[in-house]
Amino acid sequence: MRSPEAPSLEGLVAEAQRVLAICNACRYCEGYCAVFPALERRLSFSEGDIHYLASLCHNCGSCLYACQYAPPHEFRLDFPRVMAEVRGATYRKYTWPGAFSGLFGRNGLAVGLAIIAALVLAFAFIAAYAGPERFVSAWSDAQGSFHALLPHDVMTGIFGIVFVAAVALLGVGFARFWRDMGEKGGELAAASAAEAAHDAFTLKYLDGGGIGCTYPDARPSYARRRFHHLTFYGFLLCFAATCVATIYYYGFGWKAPYPYLSLPVILGTLGGIGLLIGPPGLLWLKARRDPELADPRQGGMDVAFLVLLFLTGVTGLGLLAWRETAAMGTLLAIHLAMVLALFATMPYGKFVHAVYRFAALARFHLERRRPLDHTAE
Amino acid sequence: MQPFDPSRTWDVLVLGGGNAALCAAITARAAGASVLLVESAPIAFRGGNSRHTRNMRTMHDAPLGPLTDAYPEEEYWQDLVKVTGGLTDERLARMAIRETERHVPWMIAHGVRFQAPLGGTLHLARTNAFFLGGGKALVNAYYAAAQALGVAVSYETEVVDIALDDGRFASATVARAGERHAIRAKAAVVAAGGFESNLAWLREAWGPPADNFIVRGTPYNMGVVLKLLLAKGARAVSDPTQGHCVAIDARSPRYDGGIVTRVDAVSLGIVVNREARRFYDEGEDFWPKRYAIWGRLVAAQPEQIGYSIIDAKSMGRFMPPVFPPVKAASIHELADALGLDAEALERTIAGFNAAVRPGTFDHTKLDDCRTEGLSPPKTHWARRIDTPPYYAYPLRPGITFTYLGVAIDERSRMLMQEGSPAANVYAAGEIMAGNILGKGYLAGIGMAIGTTFGRIAGAEAARHALA
Structure with a gap:
């Protein structure tokens, strides 16, 4: 199903400017997060400011429930939704190449096609290289059984290229965004970056000012932060498992599959468990969230990314569980396809929120040290 | 819970749904009374003017929560004397002032959170305790706390009549969704605000200039309960042209x-x-x-x-x-x-x-x-x-709110015209703020008055009902 057309950037900027002027005159939400102290530094809001503030917003919802001007008040102030809509525009505007920005609007379709393409590629390659019978025949757990299906250098080559390309494309988005916020390239000072990393790794601003954020409904809760931690750290642990395995292979010549108590398997198992619980938890919360908080056009993108993360985790754990059975060949093909699809779609899906949020947090810490050029007293 | 069950007699009926009403309802329910709170506004606009507040002026002799330094009772009192030109009841005013210090932990226990003063309000850092998220967040926390305790709440419920004979409350008639219901209770807390939303009444008081007034606060304070009480013999305080304007x-x-x-x-x-x-x-x-x-x-x-x-x-x-x-x-x-x-x-x-x-x-x-x-x-x-x-x-x-109200004593009991307290009617919030604010305004004192007399009214009403 095709998502409804996104609103024009001009219209979004105008609505954000209206909303931000009300917020700047009110300021009651200042204690909830970084967005409000950041907006209070300004007397007017450029488009760059609006992209910055939107990516600083974690969509926790606390300000909406506290807002005396929230709908049905005639000011119709729905801060989290406006910021969510702007983030959608941010992703489209700063993605590179720009011709791919349409992928955000039809993200469910894009991710689905990527999964299918990756599956076809994985099965076709293994069938051609090792023979189709390998999908249904038993394999011993002897070192190197995986690579009898897929040579290690081929795997490293494909994933390496996709990974480096994804990082480069995300880096271009980051640089464009950073420049439009009005910051110079060299100003991402180490201290600000470290503070931003701290905020990102702890999800500092998913806490509603210290009581838990009002998500999915008006009752403050830490559920979203916890599920996000499971997802994020699950992903990082899986990534770490892959890195360690690569070092094992090239550094020591140890070939996968590794024993159950080896570092890559322990990291991957813990990460897989995180991805087994985190993404479904976030999807479960998302299904229950107040529709006022959401930009309905981004539902497909959010769901596609979470489903793909979940599939990556599940197929990884499945491969671990049944790697000594006849199903190993099939499971390996499916798991590698999921990982490939995940990295291939990374620059054109929900993952990009991490890039812009980090940039916004770093900018926040950079900016808050500077003296104000006006007094708001 | 059936709020309008005709066979039921509530221990305490709270008329109004803002800060003072909620403090009274929570206190009365915690004391063991059955409590029904009726709010005229729909849920999205509940809370009267408390929805627009952001802090409570709070006495303290040493740093307290977000409050710096000290703000002693005497200084608070002198600030009040300055803005009111002495048009205040010292006994009630000092009660409101002294109690504020004790409110802070009680408010936190009922879900309210405090924060450092907002940008641009550093001058209030010593005197006013700011609510995290402002007054609507406070109102939300109090409704959640009240309902968790078992307070029954009825929104979009207008008071149309009050049975009050010789200072004794018997029942209130309310209208909801076009139907009228008589609600009997052993005690009533009136915390339904002033009449600032009632343009006709403002015009009566101010003449034609009232047509150019803007009501900064809630549209739901029509003064219905205030008017009924004054008509049934409650003693008035302040005058209809006074208010926070x-x-x-x-x-x-x-x-x-x-x-x-x-x-x-x-x-x-x-x-x-x-x-x-x-x-x-x-x-x-x-x-x-x-x-x-x-x-x-x-x-x-x-x-x-x-x-x-x-x-x-x-x-x-x-x-x-x-x-x-x-x-x-x-x-x-x-x-x-x-x-x-x-x-x-x-x-x-x-x-x-x-x-x-x-x-x-x-x-x-x-x-x-x-x-x-x-x-x-x-x-x-x-x-x-x-x-x-x-x-x-x-x-x-x-206009934020009007000061014309009903007189009370130090137990928050509503006074009748001849000076004796009503048997079972307690007043809190804007509806009695005129006892303390004869004129002028001191930022954050409305929440101090509402919280103090809300809690007193709730406790006294429960004590009366459960005696």
Whole structure:
């Protein structure tokens, strides 16, 4: 199903400017997060400011429930939704190449096609290289059984290229965004970056000012932060498992599959468990969230990314569980396809929120040290 | 729970749904009473003017939560005497003041969170405890706490009559979804606010100028309960022209504009009326200490309108208002844009500029920038208005709440005309704030009064009902 057309950037900027002027005159939400102290530094809001503030917003919802001007008040102030809509525009505007920005609007379709393409590629390659019978025949757990299906250098080559390309494309988005916020390239000072990393790794601003954020409904809760931690750290642990395995292979010549108590398997198992619980938890919360908080056009993108993360985790754990059975060949093909699809779609899906949020947090810490050029007293 | 079960007699019926009503309902329920709270507003607009508040002026002898330093009872009391000109009941006022210190832990226990003072309000860091997220967050926390305790709540429920004979409450008749219900209770807490949303009543009190007033607060305070109580023999306090009335942007919505409608530019420039004449010392004192008199000052001007005028030097030196200023390259153009007599405005500003004495401008203190030989003078922060572009904000009187109310005693019991307390009626919040606020306003004292007498009224009503 095709998502409804996104609103024009001009219209979004105008609505954000209206909303931000009300917020700047009110300021009651200042204690909830970084967005409000950041907006209070300004007397007017450029488009760059609006992209910055939107990516600083974690969509926790606390300000909406506290807002005396929230709908049905005639000011119709729905801060989290406006910021969510702007983030959608941010992703489209700063993605590179720009011709791919349409992928955000039809993200469910894009991710689905990527999964299918990756599956076809994985099965076709293994069938051609090792023979189709390998999908249904038993394999011993002897070192190197995986690579009898897929040579290690081929795997490293494909994933390496996709990974480096994804990082480069995300880096271009980051640089464009950073420049439009009005910051110079060299100003991402180490201290600000470290503070931003701290905020990102702890999800500092998913806490509603210290009581838990009002998500999915008006009752403050830490559920979203916890599920996000499971997802994020699950992903990082899986990534770490892959890195360690690569070092094992090239550094020591140890070939996968590794024993159950080896570092890559322990990291991957813990990460897989995180991805087994985190993404479904976030999807479960998302299904229950107040529709006022959401930009309905981004539902497909959010769901596609979470489903793909979940599939990556599940197929990884499945491969671990049944790697000594006849199903190993099939499971390996499916798991590698999921990982490939995940990295291939990374620059054109929900993952990009991490890039812009980090940039916004770093900018926040950079900016808050500077003296104000006006007094708001 | 069936709020309108005709066979039921509640221990405590709370009329109203703002801070004072909630404090009373929570306290009475915690004491073991069955409690029904009826709120006239729909759920989205529940909470009366508490929805628009942001802090409580709080006494403390040592740093307390977000509050710095100390704000002793005596200083608080003297601040109140200054703004009311002594039109206050010292016994009740000191009760409200003293209790605030004890409210903070009670509020936290019921879900309210505090935060450091908001940007632009550092001058209140010592005296006023700010609620995280403001008054609506506080109201949300209290409704959640009340309902968790088992308080029954009925929204969109209007009081239409009260059975009150010889100072004894028997029942209230309410209307909900077109149906009327009689609700019996052993005790009643009246916490239904003033009458500021009732334009007809404001006109009765103020005459035609009321037509130019803007109601900064809730549209739901029609004064229905207040009127019924006064008609049935309650003793009135204060008078219907008194209230918390500030000068706000003339372009604000008729109701419910709240905090963002304020214009904090006044003390930086001059204010003229329809005739382009100044009418009061704009630099008399710090704006937070003077904002509450400017509503009445503007109300006294022709057509109840004023214009705060500043030049480029002052732009960005005050909290940004929600509406953009009227901007012009010359005073003449500014007058045209405002529909004022251009020559008159030029004369006023030329006269003002000529009267400004040299001084060292400092908006953070009562500086020495003043006028000489000008009437009315500007005694601080007087700088020539000579640097284009020029800016103006139109001002109207903005009513937050009215002070006409019912008299109470120190147990929050409503007093009848002859001076004896009603047997089982307790009043809290705006509906009795006039006992303490005869005139003027002190930022954050409304929440202090509502919380103190809300808690007392709830405790007393429960004690009476359970005796």
